[in-house]
Structures are given as C-alpha cells and as structure tokens.
Amino acid sequence: MSNSGILRSSLAKKYVMALSGLFLCLFLLGHLAGNLQLFNTSAEGQLAFNEYAHFMTTFPLVKLLSYLTYAAVLFHVVDGIALTIQNRKARPTGYVKEKGSANASWSSRNMGILGTIILVFFVSHMQNFWYVMHFGPIGESDGLKDLHTVVMTFFGPENGLAGLAVAGYVLAQFALGFHLIHGFQSGFQSLGLRHSKYSPLIDRAGLLFGIGVPTLFASIPVYLFFIQL
Amino acid sequence: MNLTLKVWRQDGPEATGHMDTHALGGVSPDMSFLEMMDMLNDQIIRAGEEPVAFDHDCREGICGMCSMFINGEAHGPGRGVTTCQLHMRSFNDGDTIAIEPWRAQAFPVIKDLTVDRSAFDRVIQAGGYISVNTSGNTIDANAIPVPKEQADDAFSAATCIGCGACVASCKNASAMLFVSAKVSQFALLPQGQPERESRVQRMVEQMDKEGFGNCTNTGACAVECPKGIDLSNIARMNRDFMSATVKSKK
Amino acid sequence: MLDSKIPEGPLADKWTKYKDDIQLVNPANKRSIDVIVIGTGLAGSSAAASLAEMGYNVKALCFQDSPRRAHSIAAQGGINAAKNYQNDGDSVHRLFYDTVKGGDYRSREANVHRLAEVSTNIIDQCVAQGVPFAREYGGLLDNRSFGGVQVSRTFYAKGQTGQQLLLGAYSALSRQISKGKVDMLTRHEMMDVVMLDGKCRGIIARNLVTGELERHAAHAVVLATGGYGNVFFLSTNAMGSNVSAAWKAHKKGAHMANPCFTQIHPTCIPVSGEHQSKLTLMSESLRNDGRIWVPAKKEDADAIRNGTKKALEIAEADRDYYLERRYPAFGNLVPRDVASRAAKERCDAGFGVNKTGEAVFLDFASAINRYGKTEASIRGLSEPSTEEIVTLGKEVVKAKYGNLFDMYKQIAADNPYETPMKIYPAVHYTMGGLWVDYNLMTSVSGLYATGESNFSDHGANRLGASALMQGLADGYFVLPYTIGDYLANDIRTGAISSDSAEFEAAEKAVQERIDHLINNKGSKPVDDFHRRLGRIMWNECGMSRNEAGLKKAIVEIRALREEFWKDVRVPGNATSYNPELDKAGRVADFLEQGELMCMDALAREESCGGHFREEHQTxxxxALRDDENFAFVSAWEFVGDPSESKMIKEDLVFENIELKQRSYK
Incomplete structure (x- = not known):
C-alpha cells in the first residue's frame, strides 16, 4: 500500500476531518474561556481582558497554537469541500422522494450548510476583531491595545448595525451548536473510538458541548448589547 | 385497498428515467410488497405493456436481491425488514407510494428498479475472505476456542445480506457499513488475524475505486439496514485501517 | 444399463481406497483444462472455488446478480456432521444409518456413507474460513438436534446457517475470482448443453442483461443448479429457482432420477391469499421446543376457523398433540415426511385451524414455561410467580428463535410469544434430480451434477440439516476428486473450440425458442400458467397421490403445456433485460418436468418417504414400502417427448443396512 494511496483514501480524509474538528473543539474551549472575561465590563475587567488579548497575540507558544488552529480550519474546510464534492458525485441522480428525517438527525445531514454558515461567520469575525487587533485602527488603554473597547463598541449603540451583528452572532452559534452536536461524537467515530460502554458517555459529552459552548458564546454579545441599551 | 403507485421507469443505464403513475386496486393488506408489485405487473402485461423490472428472489429477507426505495426510504417504512418482508398492512387505503431504485454512482441502473451491485462483489474479491484452501485438512474445528461474545459479534456482522440499503440510504452513497461488516467479521475471529491488516487496506481501496461516497456518520445506513448491522463495525474498520496504515511497511 | 460405478470393497473403506486409486491430473495440465460450473449455491460455489484452487480454469455462471444470492442462503436450521462433540454416541456410521433410514431406504449406501465420512471435514473447513457458527460459553461449537435422529449433531449459526455457509463458499470463490482463476458470469443463464462426439463440451448461455446468447466451451460441465420445487408454484424456494438447466441436460441424455420424490416441509407459514407468491419456512429447529396440536373436538376447530374461539381458549384436555400421540418415541421430532402427512391427515379430517382449514398450531407455551422455571432457578428466585416464569421463559425462547419469531410476526401479523403459530406443510426440497454415478457424473459423459440438482444421497426423504451437508460435501470434497478421473483423459485434447456446427446448431435452437416465446403474443402472462401448473401438482402429486389423480394430472398438464405455447404472452423483446422472458423459459420446462414427476409417481406403486401413494398404506x-419390487432408483430417459420417457431401473443393494419398516413410534 503506497503512501499516496493512503492519503487519497476516503478514510484518511475522515481522519483529517475528525482530528482537525476535535482540535477545533479544544480551541473553542480556550477561546470561550477568554471571552467569558467580557462579562466583567468594569475597568479591571477591561484591563484583564486586554492583558489576556496581548498575551494571546504575543506569547510564542500561543502563537504556535494559533498557527495550528489556522491549519486546522484550513484542513477542515478544504477537506470538507473535497468530501462534499466527492459525495455529490457518488449520487449523480438524486431521489425524487427522499425521507432523510426517517433515519438520520437533521444536523448530521446538513453539516455542509452548517459549516458554511460557520465559515461565513468566521470570516466576518476575523475581520471585526482579529484584523482590528492586528492591523488597527485600535485605541490603547494602559499601554495595551484596547480590544475590550472594540468589542464593547461593536455590540454597543455607537454601531448602528449592532442589533444585526448580535443576531448574526447568535445565528452562527446556533449553526455551531448543531454542527458540534453531530461533529463531536462523529469525530470519535471516525477515529474508531467507539465502545459499547464509553460511547454513550461521549455522545452525552458531545451533546453537552454542542449546547453549552455556543450558548455561552452567544450570551456574551447579547449581554453586552443589552447592558449598553 | 386502492393505491396510486409512482414507479421509476428507465429503459437502460444510459436512458433518462421518469416516474410513471399507476392506479392499482384490490390490494390485500396480507400481501407482501412484492406480491403487490406482481399484481401491478400482471395488470400491465394484460394491458399489453412492459412490466416493471425489479430484482427479487428468495422473498424471505435473506438473499439480499430485492432493493426498492419506497416512499423515501430503503426497503420502505419498516425496520429490520427487506422489501420482500414489507407487507401492505403497513400502508393505508388511498395511499400514494413512490418506488425508486437504489441510487448511487456505483450502482448503475440496469432497468427500472433493477441496479447493478457488482461493485459489492468486487470489494469482497479484494480481500473479503480468509486465504485457506478447501482441503478439508485444516485443524479440528474445536481446536481454536472463540469466546462466545466475540463469536456472536462476528456472527452479527456476518449477517449482512449485501442488499445495498446502506448505500441507498446514505446521503453520500457510502458503502462503509457493508465493507466494515465483512472487515469486522474476520477481525473478530482468530482465523482472520493473519490477513487482518492487508484485508482492510485492500477492501477500502477497492471501495474507493468503485466510486462510493464518504461516510459522514449520519447513521442512516444502520437505521435502514434490514439486518441491524451496527455502526460499531464502521468504527472498528476506521480503527483497523488506521493501525494498518501506520504499521504497514510500504 | 446404468453403471453406478460404486467401488468394490468394504463400505467404510470404499471412498478412501477409491481416492487413492483414481487418476490425477498434474498441476501443469490442469492449467490447460476448462471446467464450467452452473450455479453458485453451496455446491456450485464450493466446487468452482475448489477446482480453481486445484488449478483448473473455471467459468462459473449464476442467474442472480451476485453468486452470494443463490438460494442455499435461505437454509435456516443447520448442517449435520458426525463430530460427536456432544458425546452422545454419534459416529460416521450412525449418521450414515440415520440418513439411509430417514430416506426410507431409497438411497445408495456407498454415496451416503461417503457423505457421512466427509461431513466432519466440512465443519473444519468452514470454521477455518471464518464461518461464525454458534458457540457455547467455553468457546467451543454448539450443536442442536433435528428431526429423525436421536443425537445432537447439527451445527448452526442462529437461524441463518445456510447464509453463513454460502458466504463462506462465496468468499472462497471470490478469492479465486480475484486471482483470475474463476471467470464469474453473473446474470447469466444456461440455455442448453452442447455435445461433441458424445461428450458434453460446453453450453449455450444467455446474458440476461443484454439478451445476447453466448457459447462457452469446456472439457467438462458441472451443474449445481438446485432443485425444482417451484414446479409447484408455491414453495419455499426462491422465485428464480428452476429446473431448466437440469431439464436441458435431461433432454440431451442425462437421466432424471426419482423425480417424484419431493420433500414437503411440515413447518411453513400457511397460505394467506390467492396472490401469494411463495411460502416461508419456519425452521425445523422450532420442533425442538414447539408442540404441534389441533383441537380434539371438531366443534372447537370449527369455532377457531370462523373466529368465535381462540387457541388459548381451548383447554389442555381438549387439545390433540397428534404427533406425540401417534409417535411417542420421536414425538414432535419425527422426520419431515411423517410430520407433514400427519398434519394433512388432521386437516383433511376437519381439524384445521385457519380460514382455509389448512393449518395446525405450533405452540411454545410449555417450552416458555419449562425454560422460565429453569431460568428462575438459575437466578435463585424462590417461588416465582407465573408471570415471572413466563417473562423469563420468553427471554430464553427469544434468544433461541428470536429471528424466526420476528419473521413470523412480520408475515402473519400475529405474536407467536402470546398465541401459538399456525403452520402447514409446503414444498421445500426435491430429493429427485439428475441421475449420477458414484463420481457424480450424469449419464452424459463429462456432465456432472452436484447438490440438490442430483438425486444421490437422500433417498425418498431428506433429513433436516442434510442438504447443506450434501451441497458442500459434493462441492468441496467429492467432485474435485472424481472429476479428475475423467479429465485425466483430456490432458492432450487442447482447448475446445466453440465454432463447431454443434455449437451453432445448439445456439440456433435456443434462439428459435426465445423468438417463439417473444413473438407468441398470447393473452395470458407466464404466472397464470405457472399457478395453474402448481395447483395441479399440489393437488395430485403433492403430499399424497393416487392412481386416478396422477392420470388426471398428466392429461391436464399436457393440455396446459399446449395452451402455454399457444397463448402465453411475453412482453418486451429478447435483446434487453427482460425477466418475464427468463421466467417464460423456466415455466416451459416446468410444464414438461411436472408431467414426468407424475409419471414417476404413478409408476412407483409403493409409499416411501415423501412419496405417499394412498393405495399403499398400513x-x-x-407409508407402506414394497422393498421386493421397488428397491430401485427410477432413472428416466428422454426420448423425444416427456410423455414418452422411458424408465430405467438402478437396483439398490443394501449390504450394510437391514431394510426395516421405518418406525418412529
């Protein structure tokens, strides 16, 4: 079995999907931990958040992790598109009547659409925060780039489209939630990690993760929006 | 019962198909779905037209030949049954029933509801066997004990009838459940160990060559499988393929 | 004269000695010899795989879309082998004896003994191939018991033994296909055999997808084409099972032996309506635990039939467990022919329990109770309630027969855990078939028949779990040896050409018949004729037969055959996929075979095994056998028309078994 054969194999593509996906789940946890600091809108909160943002953009190990994350996103997206194209080809003529709901969950059947929503969100998210953080324009506070204010402003009354931004953010988190509910346990399945005793636990953890993480993410802009009304 | 049947008609692999509508009366709830199709064909032949071609043989759910996509589901609405085991009591008087062939690049339509599933045979030929000659002079059957639980799991995997409902139901037309069932049967038995790694590699390679889609773990295959082949088989194959790939010399 | 070519010497040594003496073909020469195998069931797949492994060039054909779909796959119960793993006194001799006795002394001793000898190899072979037989907790193979025997020698894989064995043979075949040693032609049907200089040298086949006729030449042809139970229209056979290949061989000179020996299986789901297309078997293994009964009082039977009473309302004292009553020694596990006739006798007497009056009960209540008590005791429940016992008992029964119960529920829409199953006998297997000698060669040189398609091993009645044994024995361990003895003379022959006049003539005849069917444009579909033939056969040549009925049937079948050729309507064309055309060709052959079956039944003026002549009973x-006048195989020779077939007798010589009135009382 040649190496090139292995890389072209459908299963290898699945491993890439699973590994990158599960890695991104870890990233989400880290990101969420940072974001939760935004609930603290006081001056100390602002400082702490800006220090955290500074640390995340400068500390070498974190930088390395961030490159890994970009790679994971890239792999996940490119691989996902490749798989989707292949899967379309595998059924050139579709069914006249197909009752997908009879045998599979909605999210499992719509990972591509969900992923696309998340990708669109990801791009705009990067533009709104990541780009501003790295390339400005951004103010300073206590000698640090003031990302905290950027966020507050973005979801505050100064931004005429803040309501829309919040709605988009929440919608994206819904998409993320459904994506995770299927993706989390699916990743384990793709890696062959299934066991009659432990799999129910993984499934439950996946459900918890898929509901919990996006809910917490979404609650932040909603909170920021309402306290500034 | 009176039914309206919408049936896929297609003259050959290259022809374009379409749904034809037939009215059928006098259907009894005790009839099997295929007996209802027999009745339809009888009516069509007597009217001087060409009957609907469909695959069927044993009509007791074991040969794997029957293969209809009924009202949007492989083998129809029943669970754990093939088309031939589906009975008309699962439907109501006045129902409209859509009947289509399995649809997949790897299963080209031969005619109407009949498809070519030889891709499955080629996957088995790629390695779905234990290389032992038929001498009869192997060791005594009881020389290798197999723990009952493992033997039962191997049996459960081996009950796959190769009907292709997994491919038909999968939104990606993936054959993972079929391939993994055979891989698992041998992976669970001591007799299957010597070729365990090369087997999974060869079978997966052939599966890909046939143009089946990729598994996205929707689980539709296992739900529609008339023999209840479990998703754990796919996980086992994922695991085996990975370890075979890591360990293989080339 | 028929020469069965049974080797000399003591029975137990015949096969071993014979194998040592027959001619072999060296590996280099095998590469230049071609063999065609028709059919890929147990006998065909195993033969094709074994021959290819030995080095021959093999071409295998099946009419299904994959070799794995052959009807062997539907066998449920198990496979016999004289392993004596249960230490219950089993042995090769006992298996041999049980089979000859079970077959009502109408089979060849030497063949049956060979079958019993190789039975043990089959199990070893299958386990090595990864066939997942049922096992006990210690990891060793489990066994169960079947009708007509008093030992547990049946190996099984739940209710799917045939499937597992066939998939084993299919995997061996697949391995050879991948090596290029077997050329596998699926959706191909054999249309005729071709004779060159008195030897079978090939076939005409039809590609069922394109309709094209193909010529395939070979040094020998093996038929592994199964039985002809579908002559009855309703049977447990698959819809495609047919007699055509065997019948074409018969018309080219292969004798048809004991065609009237048909096995009617006692435990099938009864006919439910006029559109029924096939009958479903409920494995014989159910008789290990199920008790068969009908109401003892006629008025109860009437009440059940018209729906005013239910089975559960019949008091224990008012039930007639007729098998236990008539055959106390074997009870519910009497052989199939006996059990079937007993059911018919009760139903004919007016005790049937479904609308048509053709059903008896198969009741698991006492098994549920018995198992429940044992299970309660295992779990240490003191004084369990009746409900607890029943619940536990149902769990045990479910573990043993769950898939069969589910199947029943699906078809009959009735819950067999709560109410007794209704069952009735149905056509299941044909013991008769192409006459073969000890080498499994038919009366045509170079043409072999294996498995159910030959007549050799089961006499007038086959024991449960013996068909799988015979199919694999023939294919794995008998034919691959014996065919070498014939092919050894062909090492200098070179490749056979299919360009000869003989091939051309055969192809032309096949084409003409197809054209006739397509161009006939009659008024009735094929099934119409098939159903009517089936009714004649079931009524007159089924579970019991008599002279007047058989004579009447022969007249009716001839008339039906004539009408078929005048009035059958085959839609479509012959140059594309056309299942109706395939079916028409098969039914045309059944219409001839049916008559021969009736002729054979008429000629056999005795009752034996599955053949019950009303004139001959105690x-x-x-059943009242007549060993003095009928201890022979009736081999029928085709002489131009089925009605004129001539019977040739092969006397059966019993040197090792004393012929006795079969008794299971």
Missing part, C-alpha cells in the same frame, strides 16, 4: 395410515 391400516394405521403409515
């Missing part, structure tokens, strides 16, 4: 209604 005062208490048991």
């Amino acid at each position: 005062p208490d209604g048991e």
